[in-house]
Amino acid sequence: IPRVLDAGQCNDSYSLALIALKLKEVFELEDINDLPIAYNIAWYEQKAVIVLLALLSLGIKNIHLGPTLPAFLSPTVVDVLVKNFGIAGIGSVDDDIKLFMGE
DSSP, X not given: OOSOOOOOXXXXXXXXXXXXXXXXXXXXXXXXXXXXXXXXXXXXXXXXXXXXXHHHHTTOOOOEEESSOOTTOOHHHHHHHHHHHXXXXXXXXXXXXXXXXXX
């Protein structure tokens, strides 16, 4: 598996989630979040909200959203997403590469 997988379209995120679930099974992990995977969802379309909800329903945490958070998210909703699901934003290119590559 390459170090970086780009889902391309939002609809392709389902395939990436299935790969992650299979890796969790193969490596006999208790939690999908134990895999060294960084999820980064770009908010270019509203269907990205459905992708986010699907990933959260699978128990996936620490998802990065950006380049900016959607304007329709209230501060209260953002607070819940950050506290309960580890949602984070996107930083500079250099900082994000270090973060996503585990450096």
